[in-house]
Amino acid sequence: MEEKFARPEIRKPENIVYKRTDLLVDRPLSYCPGCGHGVVHRLLMEVIEEKDIVSKTIGISPVGCSVLAYDFLDVDMQGAAHGRAPALATAITRLWPDRYVFTYQGDGDLAAIGTAETIHACNRGENFTIIFINNGIYGMTGGQMAPTTLPGMRSSTSPYGRDVDIMGHPLKITELVANLPGTYYVTRQSVQTPGAVRKTKKALRKAFDNQDLNKGVSLVEVVSNCNSGWKMTPVQSNIWMEENMFPYYPLGDIKVEGTLVEK
Amino acid sequence: MGELRLMKGNEAIAEAAIRAGCDGYFGYPITPQSEVMEYLMAEKPYESTGMVVLQAESEVASINMLYGGAGTGKIVMTSSSSPGISLMQEGISYLAGTQLPALIVNIVRGGPGLGTIQPSQADYNQAVKGGGHGDYHMIVYAPASVQEMADFVATGFKAAFKYRTPVMILSDGAIGQMMEKVYLSDPVPRRTEEEIISQCPWATTGRPPTRDHNIITSLDLDPAGQERLNLVLQEKYRKIEENEVMYEEIECEDAEYIFTAFGLSARICQKAIELAREKGINVGLFRPITLFPFPKKEIRELGRKVKGIMVVEMNAGQMIEDVRLSVDSDIPIEHYGRFGGIIPTPDEIVNVLENKIIGD
Structure with a gap:
C-alpha cells in the first residue's frame, strides 16, 4: 500500500501544492466517514497556523461527538462539562486577555444544556470565537432529538418525526445571539462542497481576526450532515441537508462588524 | 507589617483573597455570602492588582468559569452558599478529576431545599465526602473566627496548588x-506570566514550540486508564491525610469529657466549657480544623483517655460518623444538634452533656 501510493519520486517540496497542516495531529479521526467535523477541524487549524498564533491559542472542547477534539487539534485545550464551554472560555479570555480562545460545540451542547452560558457570554461581549456545529441531532449518544432537529425530522427520541406541538420548535440560536449587543460577527456556513469549505475558512479567519479587535463574540455556525444519525449515506445526507436544513437554517452572514445584515 | 481591621467574615475572605495574589473571582449572589463579591466589586482589585472579578449568570456558570480559570494555572476562587454549592457539584467533580487547583467557599445556610438563610453546618457530608459524582475529596477547612476566614484563603490557595486539587472553606452564615x-x-503580588508558565507546566497557557500541547480533561474511555487516574487521586488523598491534618485542643489536658465540634459550634462549646467547669465538670474541646483530612489519630488517642465524647453540630449528626469511625475505645459518643438555622446555646449543650453522657 505504502509503496503504491507514496510515489517518493514526486514528493519534492517544489511539487507540493497542498498538505495537511501540522497542527492537525496525524492520527485517525474518531468521526464517522462523511461527517463534516474533520473538515472544520482542518480549517480551524489552518487558520491558526496561517495567523501563526499557536503559542497564544487555547481551545475548549465540548461534550458530544467532538469531545475528543483535543486529540486532533495540536493546541492547548481543556475539555468542558456538557454545555459549559463559554463559561470556561470567559474565564480564560479574561485571565489571559492576549490569548486567542475558541470553543468548539455541537447543537445539544450549545443550544440545549448550554443555552444560558451561550447567551450570557454572547451578551457580555466576551472576546472569543464560538464554532458551532449544527447537524440537528445528538450524534455521540446515538441519534436523539436535538434543539435544532427540524419539524417532522426523525430521531431516536422523536421516532415518528418531531411533533412541534409536543416537542417544541427547533431553536435558531444563531439568529437569537445575533440580536445581542455583545456579538460582533455571526455567520452560518457549511462544508459540503469545495466552495462552501472556502467560505467557512474565510469566516473562521474573520472570527479569529476579530479577536485582535476585542469587540465581542464571533460565532461561526456550520450546518453539517450526520449521515450516521440521519441513517443515510454521506452523499444522501448532504443532499438532504441542502434540501431540508438550509431552508430552515439559511446560509450567510447574519451580523458583520456588530451590525445585523439586511436580508 | 500587616494591618488590624474590624470586618465581617465574608469581607475578610474577599480582602484576604486580594492580598494573597488571587487572579480571579467568579461568583453569583446568594445570601448569606453576597458580601464577598460586593466587597470585591467595591474594592476594584481589577484596577489595583489586576485581579479579575466577574459576576456570572449562575452558580453553574461560575464553577465552570472557575474550572476554566484553574486550567490556566492562575489562582482562582468562587464563593456561594448551600443551594448554590449544590449546583456547583458537577464542576467541583471536574476540578478534582482534572487535578486543578481552586478555592471554593461555602457559607452554609440551613437546608434541605431552599431552606433558610440562617447559619447551619448541614453541608458537612457534602463537603467532606465528595459531594459530586465519582471518588474524590476536597481539602476542607472549617474556620471558627473571622481571623481564620482570612487566614484560610492563603492556606487554601497554597494547599490547592501543592496537591493540584480543589479546596473548600466550609463556614456558615454566622x-x-x-x-x-x-x-x-501584607499583600503578596500576583504571579507573573513567566512564573505561572514555569510553575504550572500542565496549564493551558498556549503551546510554545518547545512542548507538546497541554490537554486538561477528566475523560479516559479506557477503563484501565481511568482506574490509573483514580489510583493517582487516592494516593494524593493518602498524602493529604498524612500531611495536612489541622486541629485544636482546648482544655483537654485534665478533661474527663470532650466536646467535639467544628466552626461556629466549636465557638459555642468554648462557652459551654466555662459553664461546665463552674459546675465542676472537667470538659475540654477537640476542634477539627481540617474536616478532610479528618484528625482521626488525634481523636482516637483522646478517646482512650476520656469517659465520653459529645459531638455538637448544627445538623442532624454528620461529623459524628467520622468521630465514631475514629474512636476505638468503649465510651459513649453522643450527638447534639440544632437545625434549620437555630444555633445551640451553651446552656443546652451543658444540659445534654449532663443528661446524655455523664448521666449514663
Whole structure:
C-alpha cells in the first residue's frame, strides 16, 4: 500500500501544492466517514497556523461527538462539562486577555444544556470565537432529538418525526445571539462542497481576526450532515441537508462588524 | 507589617483573597455570602492588582468559569452558599478529576431545599465526602473566627496548588456575617506570566514550540486508564491525610469529657466549657480544623483517655460518623444538634452533656 501510493519520486517540496497542516495531529479521526467535523477541524487549524498564533491559542472542547477534539487539534485545550464551554472560555479570555480562545460545540451542547452560558457570554461581549456545529441531532449518544432537529425530522427520541406541538420548535440560536449587543460577527456556513469549505475558512479567519479587535463574540455556525444519525449515506445526507436544513437554517452572514445584515 | 481591621467574615475572605495574589473571582449572589463579591466589586482589585472579578449568570456558570480559570494555572476562587454549592457539584467533580487547583467557599445556610438563610453546618457530608459524582475529596477547612476566614484563603490557595486539587472553606452564615477584629497580612503580588508558565507546566497557557500541547480533561474511555487516574487521586488523598491534618485542643489536658465540634459550634462549646467547669465538670474541646483530612489519630488517642465524647453540630449528626469511625475505645459518643438555622446555646449543650453522657 505504502509503496503504491507514496510515489517518493514526486514528493519534492517544489511539487507540493497542498498538505495537511501540522497542527492537525496525524492520527485517525474518531468521526464517522462523511461527517463534516474533520473538515472544520482542518480549517480551524489552518487558520491558526496561517495567523501563526499557536503559542497564544487555547481551545475548549465540548461534550458530544467532538469531545475528543483535543486529540486532533495540536493546541492547548481543556475539555468542558456538557454545555459549559463559554463559561470556561470567559474565564480564560479574561485571565489571559492576549490569548486567542475558541470553543468548539455541537447543537445539544450549545443550544440545549448550554443555552444560558451561550447567551450570557454572547451578551457580555466576551472576546472569543464560538464554532458551532449544527447537524440537528445528538450524534455521540446515538441519534436523539436535538434543539435544532427540524419539524417532522426523525430521531431516536422523536421516532415518528418531531411533533412541534409536543416537542417544541427547533431553536435558531444563531439568529437569537445575533440580536445581542455583545456579538460582533455571526455567520452560518457549511462544508459540503469545495466552495462552501472556502467560505467557512474565510469566516473562521474573520472570527479569529476579530479577536485582535476585542469587540465581542464571533460565532461561526456550520450546518453539517450526520449521515450516521440521519441513517443515510454521506452523499444522501448532504443532499438532504441542502434540501431540508438550509431552508430552515439559511446560509450567510447574519451580523458583520456588530451590525445585523439586511436580508 | 500587616494591618488590624474590624470586618465581617465574608469581607475578610474577599480582602484576604486580594492580598494573597488571587487572579480571579467568579461568583453569583446568594445570601448569606453576597458580601464577598460586593466587597470585591467595591474594592476594584481589577484596577489595583489586576485581579479579575466577574459576576456570572449562575452558580453553574461560575464553577465552570472557575474550572476554566484553574486550567490556566492562575489562582482562582468562587464563593456561594448551600443551594448554590449544590449546583456547583458537577464542576467541583471536574476540578478534582482534572487535578486543578481552586478555592471554593461555602457559607452554609440551613437546608434541605431552599431552606433558610440562617447559619447551619448541614453541608458537612457534602463537603467532606465528595459531594459530586465519582471518588474524590476536597481539602476542607472549617474556620471558627473571622481571623481564620482570612487566614484560610492563603492556606487554601497554597494547599490547592501543592496537591493540584480543589479546596473548600466550609463556614456558615454566622461567621460570614459577624464582625471581629482581623489581622491582615501584607499583600503578596500576583504571579507573573513567566512564573505561572514555569510553575504550572500542565496549564493551558498556549503551546510554545518547545512542548507538546497541554490537554486538561477528566475523560479516559479506557477503563484501565481511568482506574490509573483514580489510583493517582487516592494516593494524593493518602498524602493529604498524612500531611495536612489541622486541629485544636482546648482544655483537654485534665478533661474527663470532650466536646467535639467544628466552626461556629466549636465557638459555642468554648462557652459551654466555662459553664461546665463552674459546675465542676472537667470538659475540654477537640476542634477539627481540617474536616478532610479528618484528625482521626488525634481523636482516637483522646478517646482512650476520656469517659465520653459529645459531638455538637448544627445538623442532624454528620461529623459524628467520622468521630465514631475514629474512636476505638468503649465510651459513649453522643450527638447534639440544632437545625434549620437555630444555633445551640451553651446552656443546652451543658444540659445534654449532663443528661446524655455523664448521666449514663
